[in-house]
Amino acid sequence: MSLWAGGRFTDGPDDVLWRFTADPIDRRLLHVDVLGSIAHVSMLGEQGLIDTDDAATLADGLRQIEVEAVEGTFAFHDSDEDVHTAVERRLGELVGDIAGKLHTARSRNDQVALDLRLYLIRATKRNIDGLLGLIDALVSKAEEAGDIVVPSYTHLQQAQAVPLAHHLLAYAWMLVRDGSRFTDAVSRIGISPLGAGASGGSSLGIDPSATAAALGMNASFSNSMDAVASRDVAAEFVWCCSQAMIHLSRLSEDLILWASSEFGWVTFGDAFTTGSSAMPQKKNPDIAELARGRAATVIGDLTTILTLQKGLPMTYNRDLQEDKRPVFHADDTLSGSLEALTGLIGSAEFHPPAPDAWVTALDLAEVLVERGVPFREAHHVVGKIVSSLSADGATFADLDGAALVAFDQRFHPDDISRVDPIASVTHRVSPGGASMESVEGQIAALRQLLAGADPGRQSDNAV
Numbered sequence: 001m002s003l004w005a006g007g008r009f010t011d012g013p014d015d016v017l018w019r020f021t022a023d024p025i026d027r028r029l030l031h032v033d034v035l036g037s038i039a040h041v042s043m044l045g046e047q048g049l050i051d052t053d054d055a056a057t058l059a060d061g062l063r064q065i066e067v068e069a070v071e072g073t074f075a076f077h078d079s080d081e082d083v084h085t086a087v088e089r090r091l092g093e094l095v096g097d098i099a100g101k102l103h104t105a106r107s108r109n110d111q112v113a114l115d116l117r118l119y120l121i122r123a124t125k126r127n128i129d130g131l132l133g134l135i136d137a138l139v140s141k142a143e144e145a146g147d148i149v150v151p152s153y154t155h156l157q158q159a160q161a162v163p164l165a166h167h168l169l170a171y172a173w174m175l176v177r178d179g180s181r182f183t184d185a186v187s188r189i190g191i192s193p194l195g196a197g198a199s200g201g202s203s204l205g206i207d208p209s210a211t212a213a214a215l216g217m218n219a220s221f222s223n224s225m226d227a228v229a230s231r232d233v234a235a236e237f238v239w240c241c242s243q244a245m246i247h248l249s250r251l252s253e254d255l256i257l258w259a260s261s262e263f264g265w266v267t268f269g270d271a272f273t274t275g276s277s278a279m280p281q282k283k284n285p286d287i288a289e290l291a292r293g294r295a296a297t298v299i300g301d302l303t304t305i306l307t308l309q310k311g312l313p314m315t316y317n318r319d320l321q322e323d324k325r326p327v328f329h330a331d332d333t334l335s336g337s338l339e340a341l342t343g344l345i346g347s348a349e350f351h352p353p354a355p356d357a358w359v360t361a362l363d364l365a366e367v368l369v370e371r372g373v374p375f376r377e378a379h380h381v382v383g384k385i386v387s388s389l390s391a392d393g394a395t396f397a398d399l400d401g402a403a404l405v406a407f408d409q410r411f412h413p414d415d416i417s418r419v420d421p422i423a424s425v426t427h428r429v430s431p432g433g434a435s436m437e438s439v440e441g442q443i444a445a446l447r448q449l450l451a452g453a454d455p456g457r458q459s460d461n462a463v
């Protein structure tokens, strides 16, 4: 039954219209819809817009519906146009005609905008927790990695010697920023649109700041038209999900490469890899491949939610019903990817081979720089050594102190110790660089953040 039946309409809705316009996807908003309604009827009672007995009866009925929502026993009907209609219908079944007072000084336009924001606040917190879980797994693996040294890569060519832990922690810091982006977004998401009505507010003396406070939100809207028309906070949420998925996709790409026999850096647990139906030897990193693939679908969600708003006249338009699918999909995809990658990383055993000897070339050049040789010249000297050794099929590993000095008198025989990748890491002193001290400091900072120093975990106590 539609909410508009019996007024100006003599005909009921055609089946075609119903099939096209009613979309059960918003059933996911059931719980937050009820919470918003409880806050609304309490405010109506306090403002004397309905009498306090009626407000209490409505709130009792809504709390019963909340229980049904939480327990999963709430029964939707095909004839419920949307989640808001379903709740009002069910409230009527529970408390009778008085349910008709629920929608006093409210429209589905401000109601759905509120529901979406309440959903986004929860989803934001859940994803911050998911991010922290994966950060924790990366930090634990960094601790386990100890003094394992690997090459860093630029252009997918071996570059400098770095602790494996430093590489793993690079991802942890990306995820920290993803978490803080969600935290920042909550300051904007947490503005309540309830009380904006259909678009212009109400002639009844409602108190939007009271409902905002009851719902634990930061504040209420300043402009009713903006409140019902805008979905930028939903787009911001999907953007936060997209950037996090891009980071997960890059992590996944590394994990996939590292698991190849060509790299041979890592073995994942059987429980987190898949076999092949045809090739008995295969152990595939499907979790990482799917996280990488699904990043594309979340970028699609971002395109959808942005494009949805483009060209809409003020204020609410039914197009906005389409905001839910990209929000829910981006949320589910990020949450699922975080959970699966946390498991995959947790199961990882790292056993990378030693880097190529050349990863210490820059260290050798920096030895000369310490002796006052201009860097450009030092680069040239070491480049010549690399070229000469390569021509003979040799590497730094075949060089001794005397041969090094023979290349350039400004070297000392002891400098040969600097061509060792471990020595390279040991001599690294620049702040934030790939040294063991830096890694220890990063682990301590990240552990502190995981212990609760992250504002994203504490900022908001909205329902």
Ligand code: ARG
Pocket: 026, 082, 108, 109, 112, 316, 318, 320, 321, 322
């Ligand atoms: N199902 C609608 C949505 O998601 C709810 C708001 C409907 N408002 C209206 N005036 N028809 O956007």
